[in-house]
Amino acid sequence: MLAALTAASPSALVAEVRDLEIRFGGGVQALAGVTLQIPAQTTIGIVGESGSGKTTLAKALVGLRRPTGGLVRLAGRDVYALAGGERTWLSRQVQMIFQDPVSSLSPRFTIRELLAEPLRIHRLPLAEHWPRISDMLEVLGIRKSLLDRYPHQISGGQARRVSIARALVLEPRLIVADEPTAGLDVSIQGELLNLLQRVRQLYGPSLLVVSHNLSVIRRITDEVGVMYLGKMVEYGATERLFRTPRHPYTEALISANPVIDPNKRRAKIVLAGEIPSPRNPPSGCRFHTRCPRARERCRAEEPSLGELAPGQLGACFYPVPYIH
Amino acid sequence: MSEPLLRIEDLSVSFAGDQGVVHALSQVTLDIQRGRIIGIVGESGSGKSTLALALLRLLPGNLLDCSGRILLEGTDLLKLSQAQMRGVRGRRISMIFQDPMSSLNPVFTVETHLIDAQRASRPDLSTSEMRQRALEMLAKVGIPDPPAGLRAYPHQLSGGMRQRTMIAMALLTEPAILIADEATTALDVTIEAQIVALIRALRSDYAGTILFISHSLGLVAELCDEVVVMYAGTVVESGPSAAVFAKPQHPYTRALLECELDLQDGADRFVSIPGEVPSLIDPPGGCIFAPRCRSRFDRCLTAPPLIERESGHRAACWLP
Numbered sequence: 091m092l093a094a095l096t097a098a099s100p101s102a103l104v105a106e107v108r109d110l111e112i113r114f115g116g117g118v119q120a121l122a123g124v125t126l127q128i129p130a131q132t133t134i135g136i137v138g139e140s141g142s143g144k145t146t147l148a149k150a151l152v153g154l155r156r157p158t159g160g161l162v163r164l165a166g167r168d169v170y171a172l173a174g175g176e177r178t179w180l181s182r183q184v185q186m187i188f189q190d191p192v193s194s195l196s197p198r199f200t201i202r203e204l205l206a207e208p209l210r211i212h213r214l215p216l217a218e219h220w221p222r223i224s225d226m227l228e229v230l231g232i233r234k235s236l237l238d239r240y241p242h243q244i245s246g247g248q249a250r251r252v253s254i255a256r257a258l259v260l261e262p263r264l265i266v267a268d269e270p271t272a273g274l275d276v277s278i279q280g281e282l283l284n285l286l287q288r289v290r291q292l293y294g295p296s297l298l299v300v301s302h303n304l305s306v307i308r309r310i311t312d313e314v315g316v317m318y319l320g321k322m323v324e325y326g327a328t329e330r331l332f333r334t335p336r337h338p339y340t341e342a343l344i345s346a347n348p349v350i351d352p353n354k355r356r357a358k359i360v361l362a363g364e365i366p367s368p369r370n371p372p373s374g375c376r377f378h379t380r381c382p383r384a385r386e387r388c389r390a391e392e393p394s395l396g397e398l399a400p401g402q403l404g405a406c407f408y409p410v411p412y413i414h
Numbered sequence: 415m416s417e418p419l420l421r422i423e424d425l426s427v428s429f430a431g432d433q434g435v436v437h438a439l440s441q442v443t444l445d446i447q448r449g450r451i452i453g454i455v456g457e458s459g460s461g462k463s464t465l466a467l468a469l470l471r472l473l474p475g476n477l478l479d480c481s482g483r484i485l486l487e488g489t490d491l492l493k494l495s496q497a498q499m500r501g502v503r504g505r506r507i508s509m510i511f512q513d514p515m516s517s518l519n520p521v522f523t524v525e526t527h528l529i530d531a532q533r534a535s536r537p538d539l540s541t542s543e544m545r546q547r548a549l550e551m552l553a554k555v556g557i558p559d560p561p562a563g564l565r566a567y568p569h570q571l572s573g574g575m576r577q578r579t580m581i582a583m584a585l586l587t588e589p590a591i592l593i594a595d596e597a598t599t600a601l602d603v604t605i606e607a608q609i610v611a612l613i614r615a616l617r618s619d620y621a622g623t624i625l626f627i628s629h630s631l632g633l634v635a636e637l638c639d640e641v642v643v644m645y646a647g648t649v650v651e652s653g654p655s656a657a658v659f660a661k662p663q664h665p666y667t668r669a670l671l672e673c674e675l676d677l678q679d680g681a682d683r684f685v686s687i688p689g690e691v692p693s694l695i696d697p698p699g700g701c702i703f704a705p706r707c708r709s710r711f712d713r714c715l716t717a718p719p720l721i722e723r724e725s726g727h728r729a730a731c732w733l734p
Contacts, residue, residue, distance in 0.1 A: 139602035245690065275457035275629070276673045280686030287682070302603065305675040309684070346607035348632030349676055350659055355636070360611050361604045364572050380604075 104128045104165065104263045104296045105151060105184070111159030112146055118369050120146040122320035123160065125395075128264060133290065133297040135307035135328065137343065138317035141368045144300045147317070148266045151298060152186045153177075165263065178212055185257035187267040191250040195241040201252055202237040208260050226255040229292060230285060247278060251285065258289060265289075266298045271306050283310060304347045308332050316340045319368055319376040322395060326402035336398040336409040338383045375406070383408045417488065419590060419623055420446040420469075425482035427461075427468055434695040435478060438464040440647045440702075442482070443720060446591075451617070451624045453634030453655065456644035457670075459691050462627045465644070466593045469625075470507055471499050486590070505535045508584035512596040514576035518568035524579055525564040528552075528586060535587040551582040554619070556612055574605035578612070585620060593625045598633070610637055631674060635659050640726075643667050646692055646702045649720060653727030663729035666703045701731070709733055 105128040112121040121143045128134055138144045149155040150162055153169050162169040164183045172180060188194040195204055205223045214222070227234060230251040236244050244252070257265055270286070271279050283306065290297065301307050307314055307328070314331055316324040316339065324337035335341040342359040349355045361380045366372055372379045378388040387407050398404035399412055427439040439461045446452055456462045467473050469484060471491060484491040486506060494502065511517055518527060528548035529541060536544065545564075552560035555578040568576060577597060584592055594613070598606040613624065614637065628634050634641055634655065641658045643651040643666065651664040662668045671677055672685045689706040692698055698705055704714040713732040720730040 139604060247690075276631070277457055277670060277687040279675075280673055280684030283684040284686075287684075304603075309675050309678075342604060346603045348610075348630060348636050350632050350635040350671070350674055351677060352635075352656070354676065358607060358611070360607050364574060364605065365602065 102129055103163075104130050104132075105298075106163040107147070107151065107161070108163075109160035110147070110150060110157050110162065112143075112150060112155060113158045116369065119320055119371065120368060121150070121157075122371070124317075124320070124322050126315060126322070126325075128296050128298060130263070130296060131290075131294045132313065133299065133311045135311035135314040136298065136300045136317060137302065137304060137307055137314060139302065139343075139365055141319060141365055142317035143320040143368075144317050145268055148186070148268050148298065148300045151264070152184050152266050153180050154186075181208075181262075182212065182260050183262055184264040184266060185260065185262040187254055187257050187265060187270055189269040189272050191253035192241055192246060194253050195249060195256075197241055200238050200240055201232070201244065204241070204252060205237075205255055205259060208256060212260060222259055223255075226259055229288060230255050230258075247281065250282060254285060254289065258293065258295075261293055262295055264296045264298065266300070268300045269302070270299060271301065271303055279306070286310060304332075304344060316343065319366065319371050321376055321405065322403075323377065323406070324398075324402070324404040325395070326399075326404075330399075330402060334399065334402075334410075334412060336402060336412065337377075337404045337406050338381050338408075338410055339377050340404075341410050342382075383410070418445040419448045419487060420444075421483070421485040422446075422465075422469075423483040423485070425465070425468060425480075425484060427464055427473065427480045428478045429474070430476045430478050431695060436694045437697055438647050438694060439468065440697070442647075442649050444642060444649060444652065446623055446625070448590075448623055449617075449621055450640055451613070451626055451638045453638030453641040454625060454627045454644060455629065455631055455634050455641060457629060457691065459646065459694065460644040461647040462644050463595055464647075466509065466595050466625065466627055469591070469593065470503050470509060472503070501534075504531065504584075504589075505587050506589055507591045507593065508587055508589040509593040509595060510577070510580040510584055510597045512599050514573070514580045515568060517580060518576060520568055522567070523564065524552075524566050524568070524571075527579070527583055528564070531583045532586050547586060548582070551586055552579075554616070555579075555582045555585075556608070557582075572605075573601055574608060577601065577609055581609075581612070581616075585616070588622070590622050591625060592620070592622055593627065595627045596629070597626075599628070599630075606633075613637065631659075631671065632676070643670075646697065647694055648702050648730065650703060650731070651727075651729045652720070653724075657724065657727045663723050663727065664703075664731050665707045665709050665733070667729075669706075669708070 107124060107126040110121050110124045113119050124147060136144045146155055150157055156170050206219055209219050232251045236248060241249055271282060311328045314328045315322050318339050324340045335344055342361050345356050345359045363380045366379055374390050375388040375393055378384040393405045393407050395403050395405045398409050422442055422444040425439055425442040429436045429438055454462045529544045532544045549560045552563045557563040557578055598609050626638055638655050641655045642649055645666050651667045662671055669687045687706055700715040700717050704710045718730045718732045720728045722728050
């Protein structure tokens with residue numbers, strides 16, 4: 091989104107989401123006008139709690155959730171206005187890595203078949219299949235001896251690599267990863283993060299990483315968006331946003347993250363109350379019911395996303411004072 | 415030091431698995447003092463939940479063997495009859511789980527749950543007295559409108575409110591030990607922070623010991639007085655939280671802390687522990703961590719005992 095501020099040309103954008111609105115049946119508004127621009131070779135993190143809409147945003151980007159308003163563009167084309175036959179074009183632009191790698195692999199295919207499937211669907215010349223697959227094995231550290239096994243016969247770590255390989259084998263320009271480290275023990279989390287970094291360096295796709303793990307987001311993303319109840323409440327360069335959050339929600343979210351080193355702990359801001367239902371979001375600023383800084387205006391009027399510090403966007407009337 | 419509230423001696427637990435005998439716990443020895451918050455940390459398969467279930471003797475049906483001693487104020491829980499054990503569960507030791515919905519009965523109101531929970535432990539109270547205590551406890555655990563809270567059915571509550579209700583239910587029985595098994599894992603981080611603040615605040619009222627089981631080192635570092643680090647069914651290190659996190663004595667604890675992103679200073683490579691947790695079906699002889707340990711040497715072929723290094727700080731490692 092900062093691309094807008096730095097006036098990058100639209101052609102440099104891999105993906106663009108504008109005023110995206112998604113309503114589900116039963117009056118649930120999962121996304122209430124979200125705008126996001128993903129430049130080439132950039133890793134963007136999306137953080138937020140239950141009901142923030144972060145997973146819905148991820149699904150909308152890969153063509154899995156038709157918006158009820160707004161636009162999703164990949165490489166300049168409206169994803170939801172593609173002709174039926176253009177699905178294959180879309181899946182060469184963007185791929186998704188799912189949270190549970192084992193369940194995203196069909197149990198009836200061998201690893202070899204799983205890796206070849208995308209190439210087959212996209213009718214790549216047979217002569218290219220093996221070079222591409224063998225490239226993937228090498229980059230992602232998948233042992234050749236596993237090729238004729240089935241997903242249940244390999245370890246979780248290897249299954250994770252296979253599912254990344256499947257996303258990567260067509261060399262998409264954008265990879266969307268939904269909670270890639272959820273359910274991983276800390277001792278093996280680093281391995282996955284190293285893989286993602288390697289993929290970035292070698293293939294240069296843009297990455298959108300959706301996660302509730304702030305430590306992971308802080309370490310691997312260039313820019314980060316914080317979502318609350320279907321809205322983007324703050325957006326900015328990752329390190330800056332973590333150091334000097336301006337939106338009170340971001341500040342509270344960061345402070346709630348447990349820290350081992352007593353010297354690095356900040357004062358906890360324990361938010362009162364619960365996350366309201368997206369079925370019936372509060373008036374005015376959606377965060378006002380829990381915000382320690384809320385005043386009268388916040389109940390009546392909804393703040394729009396504006397520049398709260400150079401290169402840092404936030405939707406707040408009374409932002410956290412800026413500390414240099 | 416006075417007699418510990420709970421003394422676990424050489425506790426070993428094994429199950430019949432599809433592929434052989436699973437040694438879930440191997441010779442766990444621990445002393446737990448009164449009025450402390452003890453963190454039990456470990457990764458998947460470390461045995462932390464098995465330990466909790468063993469204390470309540472709620473181990474699953476494929477249990478093969480549970481040996482050793484679990485002394486609660488001197489009484490060996492493993493020697494009690496089923497009837498006697500029922501007097502321990504939910505009275506002397508209470509437990510809250512990750513998913514409160516699985517512990518709350520959907521067809522009963524919170525009031526029914528909170529009153530039934532007291533019946534066994536407080537037969538001296540009338541129903542209206544129990545109701546009064548329930549109301550006070552709901553206020554104490556931060557349910558905003560306690561009378562409405564009593565009337566609610568579990569499905570009408572949010573995840574955070576359900577977990578508060580579980581804590582209220584557990585505390586109403588005034589247990590000597592409250593076990594919280596990943597009790598905040600399923601909650602959003604701002605709600606988790608509320609529950610952790612609540613547990614901290616409860617200390618002034620609740621004289622018992624809290625066993626806080628978690629995979630989150632950060633959470634345990636912030637909340638617990640002491641920490642027990644488990645790996646593949648064994649205790650590898652235990653001691654005062656501050657000491658264990660500042661000066662870890664076991665190579666596993668050290669390696670685990672190195673994996674924590676917050677403790678790395680922006681290097682390009684991320685740290686992980688090479689290898690995998692050993693199979694508990696045929697665990698390697700000797701030190702269980704040796705196959706993944708950077709510092710292993712000849713002596714590691716023999717399992718090291720848990721030895722006190724500094725006051726209260728123990729580690730099971732041959733290295734000094």
